[in-house]
Amino acid sequence: MACDCLNTLLKSATERVAKRNPRILTGTLKLNWSNISFQGNLIIPIETTYKKAKADGKPYKNPTTEHIYMVPTFCPFCGTKTSTKEQEKS
């Protein structure tokens, strides 16, 4: 992202968690964005679940789960326009 919100928020959250949990051993607390950040870009996953039909038309026993990913064009925290690959090339 063009801004530093993901890092800033993670640092702030780390400090908050440490403050709330004084018994956490020094140097062991690690916070990471889970499933929403990839290489510094914000990604919002959408889980899709459906039942698929076999070639004969009968349904598979188990549902299929897939993820599709939305990438916001503006940072939801500060409103800065996020850079795209096309913009980075120019």
Ligand SMILES: [Zn+2]
């Ligand atoms: Zn931001």
